[in-house]
Amino acid sequence: MEIFSIVIVFALGAIIASFVGVIVARLNTGQGFLTGRSRCDACDSLLTPLSLIPIISYIASRGRARCCSARVSFVSPLTEILLGGLFTLSYLKIGFGMALFCMFISLGALLALVLYDLVHQILPPTLLTTFVVAGSITGFLLAPSLAAFYSTLLAALCIALFLALIHFFSRGRAMGLADTPFAFGLAVLTGSSAFPGFVFSFWIGAIIGIVILLSRPRGTRMGIEVPFAPFLAAGFLLAYFIQWNPFLFVEVFH
16 A cells, blocks of 8 residues: 555656646746647647656657657656655655645745756746745644744744845845745755755755866856756755754764
8 A cells, every 4th residue: 555655646746747847838938837738849749648648758759759759858757757756755754644735835836946947047936936835834734843833934034044145245146036035945844954954055056066167178267157946955855855964963073
């Protein structure tokens, strides 16, 4: 029974990720999310239902479009696997209930924000508001007590204020202002893992930054803008699911 539940939850996550991809592609384009058929990016042909099955369609077609054999981006199946995995981890950690339902909404909105930020380097207010509200409700439902939730809110405000100060002192060059409410939502969502998640975000960002710098040709001085929202999401979720606190590691050596 447990395996069956895990399969269902993973499949649900993959389906939601596929729908999130549609939202990200159509947001601010005038197209509806629930109306209109999906089309091939290469030849504009209408896609059949068999071409829209999450993960399976990509594997069955060997990464190529059925209509024109054009190479299909691996981003879609990758995000479907990712969200399916996050849904599964959430189910195993939280169990069935209203908190899990709210967590699913939070993760779906989070994925949409990350994908949109990677493409357009902006966090849309509609998706951002949805995530912050859903994340706050989820954090409240998961908090062991009202006092613990208030502590989480205080930590979230401190993190948001820190990012806001970075934005203002750098005049927007180091950090976008939208990252402030985004980090607030992540902090409330992850509760006691907020500060570790914040630390992980900068670690991950530093590692990715070093990799980018090392991969650039010698003598290149042009700066490269990299959105920080994906690093924040990765750091907070990593801390939440592995429950490792780097601050405890520091205390051991003191």
